[in-house]
Amino acid sequence: MFQSKLRSETLKGVVDVVSTLIDEAKFVIDANGVSLKAVDPAHVAMIDLHLDKAAFEQFSANDTELGLDLDKLRDVLRLSKSGDLIEMRQDEERNRLVISVGNITRRMNLVSTEGMSDPKVPNITLPAKLSVNIEELQRGIKAAESISDHISLNANPDGFELISEGDTDLVSLKLPKDLLVSLDCKDPVRSLYPMDYFSNLIRAIPAGTVLSINIGNDLPVRLDFEIAGGKGKVKYLLAPRIEND
Amino acid sequence: MFQSKLRSETLKGVVDVVSTLIDEAKFVIDANGVSLKAVDPAHVAMIDLHLDKAAFEQFSANDTELGLDLDKLRDVLRLSKSGDLIEMRQDEERNRLVISVGNITRRMNLVSTEGMSDPKVPNITLPAKLSVNIEELQRGIKAAESISDHISLNANPDGFELISEGDTDLVSLKLPKDLLVSLDCKDPVRSLYPMDYFSNLIRAIPAGTVLSINIGNDLPVRLDFEIAGGKGKVKYLLAPRIEND
């Protein structure tokens, strides 16, 4: 059983982030809130999202699962503006979700969650950690996207740097220590990641968010951030591209 | 003979509505104003529009006909902003229309009205009648468009409902009696219409308009509304799609 009301922007925050990886998602629901774990089809990135019941205006649920098409949720979001209440109700008998925004009701069949895996999100320890306001990265990402398919994240005791290097051009975004929210890095580290995964995620994170970045040398990057005004959180892991020299 | 000045938004109101059905139109002009009757090429919908001479800032005409390409009128509208005066003058000798906006003059050949029919708009009596602010429908139409090629209009003594139902999804916009401007319905009625005709018209009607809807069971719908601040009116008939169960 699942019946809830939430603000349009809360649902938007979830859909924007999750749809950078997958088209259909399995939301696992219990009395405490909603969770989602997913890997993209190419197994390059992994997301672990939790939305506490406090993120909802109204929430009542028993253990259940909802397989949802994220594009359809996006359709519903288009009908609402920030601040609007969205009501969701599981119709267990007919295996549907019923969503209402104002006078409009949308009923959608649930998608089967059978093929959807329950990835185990590993607990990797990474040598360097920093946190930064997402706006600092968003402008740099825009500059870097046209240069190369890869982006390298670099940290050292003085700051953080994103570098995208193509055959003839290079874009670098340098954030010295004083432009970061925090920096905990003893030795310089550097890893290379696929541009599209990284930039799609950075663009999907709402302004005002502090992003925590854990990196190492040729290791996955772990990105952590809060959603729903602190009443939800996201952990995102992205595999490195190993450079062949 | 036809010589007139009218506000840009008045011409826009006419072009937006008429171009949902046809690309070229025959405007029939007399000393009282401008009229247009048209059927779309598939003979699914019919429009009967009248613009009184009072809708013009200046109007002088004898009986005449103008065959106009609506896309070219739209080009002219793009040059003007709301409130701008548009001057139109028929050049009978050369079979042209001369349009001026500020310092810009556009001269266009008239299109032949020979092939254009003069449809007789039937006077159907329909059992249910209601009227509603167009804004109430416009958000619902947006939600319904992606679901199905059809939309059903439903009225009963308690209110009005638009339903679009696809294989897996359904969108419904429910307007109870108190959200309507008026409702006159004794027995429940329901008819199904092609989505594109209905939604294109609903989108073309300017905000602030009260739309009058006359419906029955598997009968055409008749939509009536005013344009040009009440100095013009539109009657629109749309044929039903008969459901085969």
Next chain:
Amino acid sequence: MFQSKLRSETLKGVVDVVSTLIDEAKFVIDANGVSLKAVDPAHVAMIDLHLDKAAFEQFSANDTELGLDLDKLRDVLRLSKSGDLIEMRQDEERNRLVISVGNITRRMNLVSTEGMSDPKVPNITLPAKLSVNIEELQRGIKAAESISDHISLNANPDGFELISEGDTDLVSLKLPKDLLVSLDCKDPVRSLYPMDYFSNLIRAIPAGTVLSINIGNDLPVRLDFEIAGGKGKVKYLLAPRIEND
């Protein structure tokens, strides 16, 4: 050697105008500023642009040349908003330009200037001269573009007129003497030009600019205007299309 800082909108003004003709440009730099002369690949138009060192917030240079891809400069402009400072530094050793906007640095290889000609911009004397606020032309150009591939510029002692004439339609923008900034014309003159060159330039010139137009009968048109708040200037020559009757 070349090292400078300039406002984003100054660079934008140069890129917008020059890229109507060419994709890659040779900027010739000396202690007084930056110059550029170019002909488009079809040899229909010619541009002669000079940006004084006073147009820069900071400027230090010896004689040098920079071959630049204008699309890449446009990428850099997208990262900045009006008022932002853009820093440019030639890296002579590696034959690169290094551009910084805030924390973002873009390094780009210079393009070879070997194939790029140094056109001699002729000094043609033309019988009629007028000047006009660019906004007066921009709306008319929009109206004229869809009508024909050509545009005729006409001047007489009473005013200036742009005419675009197609098979069935004609657009005219008439600017009587009192809507011009100045008019010096004894006998009527008329020349025909390719629409795309003329309209692309007119659209690229920023609002607030006074455009000086020198024309004759079936002769090139010379357009002069200031950029960078008077600290730069552009001379533009466009060859006529000779009408065959």
